[in-house]
């Protein structure tokens with residue numbers, strides 16, 4: 001670890017947030033028809049999960065990519081063509097944006113970083129832009145630093161480890177700005193836009209910040225081309241690790257991950273040391289043939305709330321319930337001091353999800369504990385809990401600030417997508433009552449238990465699918481003073497947006513882990529949509545990006561909306 005230079009929080013906070021010089025560069029970008037902005041809106045909402053959801057939002061930018069302009073029609077790359085390119089900036093999901101000289105045609109390249117000159121092969125044409133795969137770097141990117149992780153150049157987890165942290169922050173902030181303009185349809189000509197979009201809050205710990213990591217087992221270890229020679233003659237083809245970028249069936253074997261907690265890293269190594277032992281007779285799951293037993297290993301780190309010592313929860317996800325098969329492995333790893341819980345989720349589906357249809361406790365407790373904003377939370381294996389505990393303190397502090405509760409115990413809070421109740425329970429201390437809604441039954445059970453555990457009596461948690469609400473939704477709680485909405489990546493369903501526009505709560509705090517769907521939903525809430533027959537009635541007061549996940553493309557935002565007068 002000595003090789004990692006971690007900038008101090010102090011240094012990071014001295015990036016001058018007020019001047020934000022990148023804004024000048026950005027303004028130069030915007031007037032071209034095939035600017036970064038059009039590529040962002042075209043490429044923005046495209047994870048499988050989100051595509052599934054996109055039917056609800058026929059006008060999402062992903063469904064209507066901008067038409068090529070005449071200027072760009074003069075150049076249209078052919079699939080398989082190799083081009084020499086320079087990456088100009090980073091767009092959403094940390095895709096490198098390049099332009100063909102003279103025509104300005106946009107090409108997006110995964111893992112190309114700003115300033116990098118490289119050869120790229122056109123892999124896909126997507127209407128107004130094309131995607132390229134990097135073939136060879138010709139000269140390195142700007143703001144380059146040595147990536148401390150040995151897997152950084154081929155692991156699907158981190159994409160920007162070799163970019164200085166200051167530069168990562170700059171591009172994240174820039175992406176939020178661009179998305180709010182081009183997807184959210186807010187205007188930077190609006191005099192207060194600069195004060196509405198707040199500077200990104202850096203993460204104090206840039207390594208070992210994750211309290212949860214999910215690794216996959218595979219019977220076919222993926223070896224990157226660079227390592228072919230080195231790995232020749234490897235005895236075992238089995239892998240336990242992370243996906244190669246863009247592949248569901250290629251697993252890179254990983255012995256340590258600099259993003260997860262140090263105890264979790266030691267635990268991973270211990271599992272790696274024994275799971276292939278032939279005497280155990282354990283087979284990894286094959287995603288093609290669907291044969292095999294071990295699917296995923298999920299490691300969660302919490303702490304003993306009394307001593308503060310780290311505790312580990314292990315979740316073995318298997319294709320069948322065969323506790324006798326797992327027994328020898330469980331015996332070995334339960335000897336590790338930090339391990340306080342081992343559960344087994346049984347997932348018989350052919351999909352790659354780690355959530356089981358059934359869960360069995362194999363050792364210790366069924367939950368793990370964590371302390372957040374002075375409250376204790378018990379978390380089950382399948383319940384959502386913010387993955388970066390330390391930065392969650394910062395995030396929840398912000399949410400509390402913008403929620404602006406008077407603190408006299410007179411106000412009602414509606415906590416949508418409440419998970420284990422963390423946000424609602426931190427606000428309950430200042431509210432009259434909190435009503436939380438969440439789809440995962442285990443998370444609701446955790447939320448209720450967490451309320452009891454912390455002696456909170458003014459919170460009600462209800463299990464339900466917020467994508468399937470009907471006209472009865474809203475009849476079981478009084479009109480809220482503040483709505484907190486913290487959806488997962490697909491954002492809010494149109495039914496929920498329509499409900500909120502009818503409910504007209506004075507204030508909405510929208511917490512988002514996907515700026516593209518966030519911008520789309522803010523557009524609906526503020527500007528409405530002729531297509532959706534909705535009239536916006538909110539005014540955007542602030543957008544605060546928060547970096548919860550250094551070295552990855554993920555960006556969290558806390559947005560405040562006030563009801564129009």
Ligand SMILES: C[S@@+](CC[C@H](N)C(=O)[O-])C[C@H]1O[C@@H](n2cnc3c(N)ncnc32)[C@H](O)[C@@H]1O
Pocket residue numbers: 384385386416417418419420421422423437438439440443464465466467468486487488513
């Ligand atoms: C980003 S998490 C936020 C959880 C919580 N607010 C927190 O900070 O820990 C999103 C939550 O939404 C839940 N969720 C996803 N889809 C949902 C749906 N259709 N209806 C209700 N809850 C849903 C997930 O299970 C998850 O707990």
